[in-house]
Amino acid sequence: MNDFIELVAVVAIILMLLALGISSWKLIIRSKKATVRILGVEMMATLLIGVIILLALKENTDTLLDVGIVLGALGFSGTVSVARYISEGRLF
Numbered sequence: 001m002n003d004f005i006e007l008v009a010v011v012a013i014i015l016m017l018l019a020l021g022i023s024s025w026k027l028i029i030r031s032k033k034a035t036v037r038i039l040g041v042e043m044m045a046t047l048l049i050g051v052i053i054l055l056a057l058k059e060n061t062d063t064l065l066d067v068g069i070v071l072g073a074l075g076f077s078g079t080v081s082v083a084r085y086i087s088e089g090r091l092f
Helices: 003-029 034-059 063-088
Strands: none
Touching: 003 034, 034 063
């Protein structure tokens, strides 16, 4: 892989991990509302998917892309389940 592309991928991974830490602190730990915490967890899942995709680009492997897709599907279904539980008081 080109050295420039690898450097950009590493810098992007570091920035996304920094954003992951800040968002988890601000939205999940400090918030008192459940809806804001759900938003924080969804943001963390999205940033984690981005980190996984960038790692797949850096390592030149396809397996991590499948992990990112599965994590996205699980994050979406979890968010919908928790949002429905908060709004209606039941899961299904």
